[in-house]
Amino acid sequence: MDIMLATGNKGKVRELQEMLIPVKNLGRIFFIGDFPDYPEVEETGSTFRENALLKAREAAARTGLISLADDSGLEVDALGGEPGVRSARFAGEPKDDDRNIDRLLNLLEGIGTERRGARFKCCLAIVTPDGGEYVTEGVCEGRILSERMGSGGFGYDPVFYLEKYKKTMAELSFEEKNRISHRAGAFTKAVSVLDHLAKQS
Ligand SMILES: O=c1nc[nH]c2c1ncn2[C@H]1C[C@H](O)[C@@H](COP(=O)(O)OP(=O)(O)OP(=O)(O)O)O1
Numbered sequence: 476m477d478i479m480l481a482t483g484n485k486g487k488v489r490e491l492q493e494m495l496i497p498v499k500n501l502g503r504i505f506f507i508g509d510f511p512d513y514p515e516v517e518e519t520g521s522t523f524r525e526n527a528l529l530k531a532r533e534a535a536a537r538t539g540l541i542s543l544a545d546d547s548g549l550e551v552d553a554l555g556g557e558p559g560v561r562s563a564r565f566a567g568e569p570k571d572d573d574r575n576i577d578r579l580l581n582l583l584e585g586i587g588t589e590r591r592g593a594r595f596k597c598c599l600a601i602v603t604p605d606g607g608e609y610v611t612e613g614v615c616e617g618r619i620l621s622e623r624m625g626s627g628g629f630g631y632d633p634v635f636y637l638e639k640y641k642k643t644m645a646e647l648s649f650e651e652k653n654r655i656s657h658r659a660g661a662f663t664k665a666v667s668v669l670d671h672l673a674k675q676s
């Protein structure tokens with residue numbers, strides 16, 4: 476079974492590619508770059524779930540392949556759950572991880588440790604060309620530091636601290652992040668869907 480990875484985010488591509496390795500009966504993985512003029516799908520949904528579905532539906536319709544899309548982001552308690560679905564463009568256009576972190580740290584300036592709770596959420600949508608739709612979710616709890624630590628990962632990883640590991644997400648190894656992240660949580664639940672689809676094809 477071939478699959479289309481419907482994300483323009485290189486960090487996600489790397490992680491999802493790694494998670495797909497153990498999936499049985501997987502054929503070729505296609506990427507947005509394999510399709511000239513692939514559009515950036517507007518994320519008009521108000522939830523991760525809606526946006527993941529928008530991206531996966533567009534990919535399945537364009538490519539005729541079983542398509543996997545990821546919509547994810549950061550919810551910060553002290554900001555009432557912001558940036559949430561707006562995480563990628565928190566500091567405006569064009570989307571920029573470094574400016575997003577700067578904005579987040581500025582907004583949280585002066586806020587104490589106990590009020591810096593946050594979580595990463597990931598919604599994975601799998602859409603088949605004949606209209607089958609499957610969605611899974613994963614969550615990872617942590618808190619926002621007041622400065623960056625570590626150079627791994629992408630996005631908000633350098634400021635997202637995991638109490639259990641006493642490290643930021645950016646200080647974990649690639650393998651560790653891929654075992655414990657919100658994306659890993661959502662992907663683990665999607666494996667049975669992928670197995671099921673592979674058997675059908
Ligand atoms: O593991 C993660 N570690 C750190 N930050 C993360 C992670 N996962 C999502 N994030 C942040 C990055 C971005 O600010 C937003 C995702 O936005 P989101 O629209 O889903 O992705 P995107 O626009 O980069 O690529 P695409 O829509 O093509 O999949 O949440």
Ligand SMILES: [Mg+2]
Nearest residue numbers: 484518546563
């Ligand atoms: Mg996006």
